[in-house]
Every structure is written in structure tokens, then in C-alpha cells.
Amino acid sequence: MITTESVPASSADSILASQRLNRPVSPHLTIYQPQLTWYLSMTTRITGVGLSGIFYLYTIGYVFLSPFGVDMSIANISRKWGEMGTAVKMAVKAPIAAMFGFHFWNGVRHLVWDTGRELTVRGVYRTGYGVLGLTAASTLGLLVL
Incomplete structure (x- = not known):
């Protein structure tokens, strides 16, 4: 037989809080290994916000x-x-040139993807490293202007 007891509302909150302390925590992003694709995606958004x-x-x-x-x-x-x-x-000039270069080249990368090319894991990483290299080159190029 199951029995229940009436608990006042004030102590119900403390019981609930103590039960929550014993609950396991769900895994978060810390269990995943960071990937190049994460960083490029975040950086694209950040550079877009910065430039705008x-x-x-x-x-x-x-x-x-x-x-x-x-x-x-x-x-x-x-x-x-x-x-x-x-x-x-x-x-x-340096941060603005870097933001512009990265956002531009990553936009070109997305246009390549829109054609259906480089959509494999290897292709995504290859284009990601290409974006980083072209960003460095275009940043230096814009700095000497």
C-alpha cells in the first residue's frame, strides 16, 4: 500500500529543491570535442554582427x-x-579587414555549397581551411592599402 502525506506549501519547495540536487545533470557542450565547423559558424555570425x-x-x-x-x-x-x-x-584596419575578409570568403564557401559541391566532411574541412588561409591573405592585402 502506498501512503501519502500532506505537506505545507512552504516545505514543499524545500523538498523539491533537495530532490533536484540529487538529479543527474544532462550532458552539455563540454562533452563534445570542439570542431572547426563550430568555430567557423560562430565566427561568421560574430563577423556579420560586427560589420553590420x-x-x-x-x-x-x-x-x-x-x-x-x-x-x-x-x-x-x-x-x-x-x-x-x-x-x-x-x-x-586590422580587425575590420579580418572581419570583412572572413565574412566574404565564408560567404563564397556557402555559395559553393549551394551548388552541391564540397558537402562531404572532407570537403567541409577543406573549404574551412581554405577560408582561413584566404582570410589571412586578404587581411594582409587590405592592410597594405
């Missing part, structure tokens, strides 16, 4: 700061850019 954020910040600044006398025109920004030192220019 830069675009939106400039656009919002151009619209809302102009009435306050802040000149956000391309001519003014180009003039100020020319006055900056090389180290500052490289510090600003």
Missing part, C-alpha cells in the same frame, strides 16, 4: 550628429584618417 554594427553606428552617427555640428562626411573622415599615425591606422 559598424555600418549602423556610422549611419546613425551621420544622421543624428550632423545637426549638432559633427561632420561625419566621408571627406572629413578621410582627412582625419590621413592625420592619424600608422600604428593607429593598423589597429583600426
Whole structure:
């Protein structure tokens, strides 16, 4: 025979909390070995957010700061850019060039996949490493401009 007992609501929460402490924890991402595909997927999203954020910040600044006398025109920004030192220019250009290069080449990679090519595990990794190599080369190329 099974018996039950009436428990007040205040102690029911503490009983439930103690039972939850004994419950096994479900496996999480830590049980999986990180893969190149994870990192490339996350980086694509991050670079997309970063590039669009830069675009939106400039656009919002151009619209809302102009009435306050802040000149956000391309001519003014180009003039100020020319006055900056090389180290500052490289510090600003490097992350933007890397984000642009990576996002561009990974977009090309996805277009290749859309044609039905390189959809094997080996092909996915080959194109992933290709994206990394082309990103490095294009970042260096953009830095010397």
C-alpha cells in the first residue's frame, strides 16, 4: 500500500529543491570535442554582427550628429584618417579587414555549397581551411592599402 502525506506549501519547495540536487545533470557542450565547423559558424555570425554594427553606428552617427555640428562626411573622415599615425591606422584596419575578409570568403564557401559541391566532411574541412588561409591573405592585402 502506498501512503501519502500532506505537506505545507512552504516545505514543499524545500523538498523539491533537495530532490533536484540529487538529479543527474544532462550532458552539455563540454562533452563534445570542439570542431572547426563550430568555430567557423560562430565566427561568421560574430563577423556579420560586427560589420553590420559598424555600418549602423556610422549611419546613425551621420544622421543624428550632423545637426549638432559633427561632420561625419566621408571627406572629413578621410582627412582625419590621413592625420592619424600608422600604428593607429593598423589597429583600426586590422580587425575590420579580418572581419570583412572572413565574412566574404565564408560567404563564397556557402555559395559553393549551394551548388552541391564540397558537402562531404572532407570537403567541409577543406573549404574551412581554405577560408582561413584566404582570410589571412586578404587581411594582409587590405592592410597594405
